[in-house]
Amino acid sequence: MDSLRAARYPFLKEAAHFAEENSADIESLITSHTYASARKRGLERVVSAISQYKVSDVPLLQEYDRLMEVLSYPYARMIVSCVNDRFLRKRYALAEASRMNDLLSNDRTSDMAVAEELKVRSTADTDGMVSMHFCDYLRFSHVMKAVEWKLINTDLRSGFVRLSSDKFGRLLQNALQERIESELPLNVPNDFRKAIRNDIDHISVILTETKNKLSPTGGEGMNYDYLPPCMRTILASAQNGVNLPHSARFALVSYLNALGLSYEQIIALFAQSPDFDESKSSYQIKHITGEDRGGEGYTPPECATMKTNGICFDADSLCGKINHPLSYYRIKSGRTERQ
Numbered sequence: 404m405d406s407l408r409a410a411r412y413p414f415l416k417e418a419a420h421f422a423e424e425n426s427a428d429i430e431s432l433i434t435s436h437t438y439a440s441a442r443k444r445g446l447e448r449v450v451s452a453i454s455q456y457k458v459s460d461v462p463l464l465q466e467y468d469r470l471m472e473v474l475s476y477p478y479a480r481m482i483v484s485c486v487n488d489r490f491l492r493k494r495y496a497l498a499e500a501s502r503m504n505d506l507l508s509n510d511r512t513s514d515m516a517v518a519e520e521l522k523v524r525s526t527a528d529t530d531g532m533v534s535m536h537f538c539d540y541l542r543f544s545h546v547m548k549a550v551e552w553k554l555i556n557t558d559l560r561s562g563f564v565r566l567s568s569d570k571f572g573r574l575l576q577n578a579l580q581e582r583i584e585s586e587l588p589l590n591v592p593n594d595f596r597k598a599i600r601n602d603i604d605h606i607s608v609i610l611t612e613t614k615n616k617l618s619p620t621g622g623e624g625m626n627y628d629y630l631p632p633c634m635r636t637i638l639a640s641a642q643n644g645v646n647l648p649h650s651a652r653f654a655l656v657s658y659l660n661a662l663g664l665s666y667e668q669i670i671a672l673f674a675q676s677p678d679f680d681e682s683k684s685s686y687q688i689k690h691i692t693g694e695d696r697g698g699e700g701y702t703p704p705e706c707a708t709m710k711t712n713g714i715c716f717d718a719d720s721l722c723g724k725i726n727h728p729l730s731y732y733r734i735k736s737g738r739t740e741r742q
């Protein structure tokens with residue numbers, strides 16, 4: 404048993420074996436004083452994921468430190484599951500995966516163990532390169548936008564893509580991120596939830612603060628004066644009963660949703676229209692905001708798309724300096740510093 408590897412990569416099966424060997428189970432992790440350090444570290448994993456986009460490092464010199472590190476992972480996943488917020492799940496998954504990639508960059512002996520765990524078909528070549536099955540390559544590289552990741556620009560041999568260890572690590576990061584996102588939220592029993600209530604509440608508060616900081620409105624509600632001319636025009640048209648094209652309705656609703664307005668707040672704006680049709684508006688708004696599927700809403704279109712769709716109205720001097728209507732709001736409201 405390589406306890407250091409288990410602690411560094413706590414998603415590996417050998418991490419679970421390490422915990423079993425030490426007679427640690429989930430119930431005692433949550434309730435026993437013995438594992439208070441693991442719970443503290445689990446909370447820290449989530450806090451650093453939110454605040455730094457990456458799980459922080461801790462010394463792993465002693466077996467005790469390694470066991471606490473291994474156990475902190477399931478504890479962190481339980482907290483994330485209980486908060487049950489899509490933004491948090493994605494951010495946490497990214498932070499864990501990003502940390503793994505950092506660790507792998509100085510520990511190439513664990514590449515293959517990680518790849519096997521993540522079911523990424525690959526082999527280590529004798530020249531330090533790695534060969535990855537092209538199907539797995541396509542699956543985990545499709546989010547990489549740089550042209551160097553296009554399959555046509557790779558060294559493809561007999562169905563396998565030859566990669567440097569750095570690039571291989573980056574794709575393993577995507578694989579782990581996808582894995583964690585697909586596994587969460589866990590079904591956490593109610594008595595466990597009660598026992599970790601304080602940590603759940605702590606993360607919920609930090610999460611709300613972070614989301615507010617990231618929101619163009621700073622979580623302070625929408626100010627009409629900061630809306631770009633296009634959105635003011637479309638909103639006024641909607642409220643005056645003008646029949647809007649789908650592209651305009653979509654742009655407005657997705658924009659208001661991105662500003663942080665709730666479904667109820669958005670439908671209240673549309674309700675001012677003289678021919679307001681609640682069931683039709685409700686269906687459209689729920690779909691655009693993601694309310695009907697418990698997910699995130701659509702991203703509002705950028706200025707170029709608005710122009711193509713003929714719904715860029717009354718552009719002013721500030722419009723000449725931006726390429727997205729959300730930037731207009733940020734600049735107008737003085738929130739030019741993008742977190």
Ligand code: SF4
Pocket residue numbers: 631632633634705706709710714715716717718719722723726727728731
């Ligand atoms: S330039 Fe952009 S922000 Fe300005 S009115 Fe046109 S679409 Fe709206």
